Amino acid sequence: MPKRLDIRLIAPSGYAADRAACHRGIERLQAAGHRVQGEAVVERTFLRFAGSDAERAADINQLADATAPLPDMVMATCGGYGAIALLDLLDYGGLATRFRDQACVFVGHGDFTAIQCALYARSGIGSLHGPMLLQDFGATYLRESTWRHFWQTATSPRTEVSWLCAEDQPDLRVEGTIWGGNLSTVCSLIGTPYLPEFDGGILYVEETGEQAWRVERMLYELKLAGVLDRQRAILIGGLSGQRVSEYDNGYDTEHALQRFGDACGLPILRGLAFGHGPDKWTLPFGAQATVDVLDGTAHLTASGYRHAGDASSVN
Incomplete structure (x- = not known):
């Protein structure tokens, strides 16, 4: 309880x-x-x-x-x-x-x-x-x-969560400040005083109802604005609601993430359920976190964040 x-x-x-x-x-x-x-x-x-x-x-x-x-x-x-x-x-x-x-x-x-x-x-x-x-x-x-x-x-x-990522995902360990949210909303704040600057961040993003090319374009917005220069990894949540048209010639979300991953130079981990979607993990915004990947399984731990009913948790 x-x-x-x-x-x-x-x-x-x-x-x-x-x-x-x-x-x-x-x-x-x-x-x-x-x-x-x-x-x-x-x-x-x-x-x-x-x-x-x-x-x-x-x-x-x-x-x-x-x-x-x-x-x-x-x-x-x-x-x-x-x-x-x-x-x-x-x-x-x-x-x-x-x-x-x-x-x-x-x-x-x-x-x-x-x-x-x-x-x-x-x-x-x-x-x-x-x-x-x-x-x-x-x-x-x-x-x-x-x-x-x-x-x-x-x-x-303290919280933790484990999930399966791609089988070919290399083993890794990253530490940093975890933050993020809805991709289009984060991008809407670029160039404003309302987008935090996290050096050594672990950015989590998710989206719903956006086409694959729009997802790729928004990720490039973050890259070209210098936001990703300060991150150590990107965690990708659900990207639901995409439609592939005849003009796409098979280009879909998988292609978009592959193309962007080749260009951005950061570890990109898929499969973390948060944000939109019926099943979701709760992720701290602004906490210190560690992400470990071993044999295709990722494990995230975060601690020291503000939580309810405990004055010792304040920033």
Whole structure:
């Protein structure tokens, strides 16, 4: 049984198209003994967003209010699009001060990657790249492995995961700061003050609904912008939703990654499940990590990151 936590919901991106799923997720969290706050964001709709820019930014900025207690966890309801419009509206100084000595962890994925990058770049606040309310905890079938690994990671200072990568993957060992998220969202922050600069980083990226050539182009964006010059390895998650057209002549995601791998000069590891997709591991953003590959099996360990309910975990 995970620790009983105060969980506050925020909706920085799209609105909840399936509100029944959100309420199912809230009920699951409550049934596990957690206290859920901020349910009203599930009901908000403005155009394609979960409220106006000001409303969605206020959900986050209220965490800087020293007169109100912080929750143990801040969980995004869902992704979509819209978080990037909030980045100039957030109180980074206030959030940095508030989070300096109090245990509270942000969690989300997809479009929420923009918030995670900005919080680290401007406030030094680490987070968790993991499941969200609608797609994951509110799913008709709750993935036990996703649930179990999330709580293990979210409430302890160390996490680990193993997975099978390509049989011809050379053995290796890399250490560095682990970070990343949705590929297109990370690329949207290039050239802005909201993309963290990690020297000796281990970058994880995933994507959904983008064609193979677009994935390759975004990876080249990171390379040409110098982001990859500071990384020691790239971990590739799911790249679902690609379609191969007649014009592609067989060119697909495998070709895209092979071509880019030959050009970038970094170890590229496939097969790590995170982000979009029904089964996912929870990955720290901004933690120290080690990746070992031996005989086609990769093992990731990360430690010393901010986790819920423990003041000793703050950055």
